[in-house]
Amino acid sequence: MSTIGFLGAGRLAQMLAPKAAKAGWKVILSNSRGPDTMSELVAGIDGDVTAATPADMVTASDVVILAIRWPQIADATAGIDWSGKVVVDATNNRLGPKPEDFIDIGGVRSSDIVAGHVPGARLVKAFNHEPIPVFGQSLPPQDDAKVLFLAGSDEHANALVAQFIRDLGAEPIDLGPIDQGGMLIAMGGPLTNKFKLYTKADAEAAISAAS
């Protein structure tokens, strides 16, 4: 049994955690206020679900999903040993859906900024390219629209995240290195905000149009 840990226990974590647990993954939730504050949340999810401090969660997890908001990344990741960890960057540099919610990061790749906060981690970008309700409604998929994109520069890390996506019933498409493929799903990228998952054929057409 593999373990998936969530740094942050808000909307994204609460959407994915029950699906991960149902798929047979061990789930660990964490937040800034301590494991005791998540007892009700943990009790409400079927499966092998626990809460821990962020540092203990990272130590115990095979894959860690960054499920904190952009302004929380620095604090949430500080003081943790990230070396060798497979870390999913699900963050976007925005506070909400409105244009004024955009956080200007000066044209720098968001994944480069995130990588700087998790030194030594094997970073994979995923679960950021559609609004949370789209993932919520589409996992497990009901039809052929079941593509989830990922991008990362470490083969083993990409394979592990692809397996997690498969276990959720979806179809992973690996877009390659995070500094290239990751740009297709970074905020405003050509494969983002379709408000439905792609079919494999539509995804391949969109990737080829974007390349």
Ligand SMILES: NC(=O)c1ccc[n+]([C@@H]2O[C@H](COP(=O)([O-])OP(=O)(O)OC[C@H]3O[C@@H](n4cnc5c(N)ncnc54)[C@H](OP(=O)(O)O)[C@@H]3O)[C@@H](O)[C@H]2O)c1
């Ligand atoms: N909105 C979308 O549709 C969408 C889609 C894809 C991806 N995303 C991205 O997903 C990420 C999470 O979004 P969300 O809507 O799930 O956020 P959220 O509901 O605000 O949850 C954030 C979580 O982070 C925890 N947190 C805050 N500071 C922390 C710290 N220092 N250490 C540990 N945990 C901390 C919060 O709990 P405490 O305050 O109790 O610590 C909370 O559980 C964002 O980066 C967002 O851009 C959003």
